[in-house]
Amino acid sequence: MALEESHVRRAAHLARLAISDDQAGRFVDDLSQILDMVDQLQQVNTDGVAPLAHPLDATQRLRADEVTDTNQRDEYQRCAPAVEDGLYLVPRVVE
């Protein structure tokens, strides 16, 4: 499956990654090379094989829905770039 620059631009948009025109061209080359290697997967017959998501086939463990942690908001916000009154600050979203 050939990779177009439009694919790279779409992925960059979805991943919220700014890329320059220059970089876009370079990523098309690099990613094409990687996907050519990945395309070898199509040679494998996987009829009737179930996808494997976890190497030990574990399922999600459940626990009782109880509060187990204390409020540490101030502690957790200390490493944030901008906070005020316990809120994370971002550029204005709604005028």
Add this chain to the structure above:
Amino acid sequence: MHNQTVTQLAAALKSGELSSREITAHYLQRIERLDGKLNSFISVTAEQALNGAEAADKARAAGDTHALAGIPLALKDIFCTKGVKTSCGSKMLDNFEAPYDATVVEKLSAAHTVSLGKTNMDEFAMGSSNENSHYGPVKNPWDLTAVPGGSSGGSAAAVAAGLVPAALGTDTGGSIRQPAAFCGITGLKPTYGRVSRFGMIAYASSLDQAGPMARSASDCAHLLNVIAGHDVRDSTCATRGVPDYTEQLNAPLSGLKIGLPKEYFGEGLNADVERAVREAVKVYESLGATVREVSLPHTHYAIPAYYVIAPAEASSNLSRYDGVRFGHRCEDPKDLIDLYTRTRAEGFGEEVKRRILIGTHTLSEGFFDAYYIKAQKVRRLIRQDFLDAFEDVDVLMGPAAPTTAFDLGAKKDPVSMYLQDIYTIAVNLAGIPGMSVPAGFVDGRPVGLQILGTHFAEAQLLNVAHQFQQATDWHLQRPALAEENA
């Protein structure tokens, strides 16, 4: 002192021959004097280390019986440490101090070990040479023109150079075993889920696993005793009980059945590396093991499957770096999208961006089934190869990497770098444990013998590695840098 193993240092601490303060001060002095040549540490925490050493000495005097109390260690800079920067090798986290300790860090502190600092690594653990670090490449102590391997290259180089007796690394596709091989040390990647991932910065969550890197299998066993075990804060962590990994070390190997996967001895393997590995296998025969050839027929598809699954998981895991809650934030964002896109463009390096883009692309509409689901199906076949092989043999052996350490700057395109991991990557897809142990040299650069076992066979792997180290002295060889006194 710095040429002793953890096991030897622990005995000296126990007998009172050495104090943790003496040992810790000695290693800190070596880091200060020699790490300028290697760049193996991102942060050195001398003051905390000396305080920790004093606390450990007091605890021992008061009757603390932790085997490793007072032993200095280093942590790959992927483990969150409260009050000490955790960068993950990235500009994105250059200003990040975690508000909590990783579970393994808590466990090591509870055992009164002493952290000397945080080691260099490929950014977000993405790399096989340690050249992808925001903090610059690490040099191989055996040859300063060679890479130390990656992504746990700082941990491997620091241990090999005698800057620290042992360190923790992480392994998502070979990141403990390949640098251990390149630097001539012993490294163990445990079974997926054997060690908690809580507080270990995520790269590919279904593959990531932490493990010890040290100078002997016995040292790795002592460290695994401390870090293994269930953790309610990591839902993928195994609930199975933890044995004493030192107990089986001395079991004889007579009757051990070794399989040599024929796919691990094919095209692309350096002839001198192959010779060293086959010599090592002969040592096992002399210890009473039997050897047969086996096949892992889907080996060839492990790298393609990995480069769908790992980037897919990475693209999702790394979406958290948005300039809002922690880490780098761009200057003067004009709106929310600008904040996200510019923060991420500035904070991530090239290889991380490549993997985020590949992962986003292969998970996107129209490509998901052809790439991601296909790769997960192939992953099941790869795991089945190993399970079938372990029906017939106890352990598998082969090279840890196709060559010895390559020169800095030698691998220019991403795919040639990825192919480095041909013998290690399938192990993570299958979730089984693997080790690399020193097995010789080619032109002065170390060769690693890889030993693989079935799920939760760590005690057996450590036994098999330890017996080899009783019969050989490859693991005792030191680079000139480590021979320097003081």
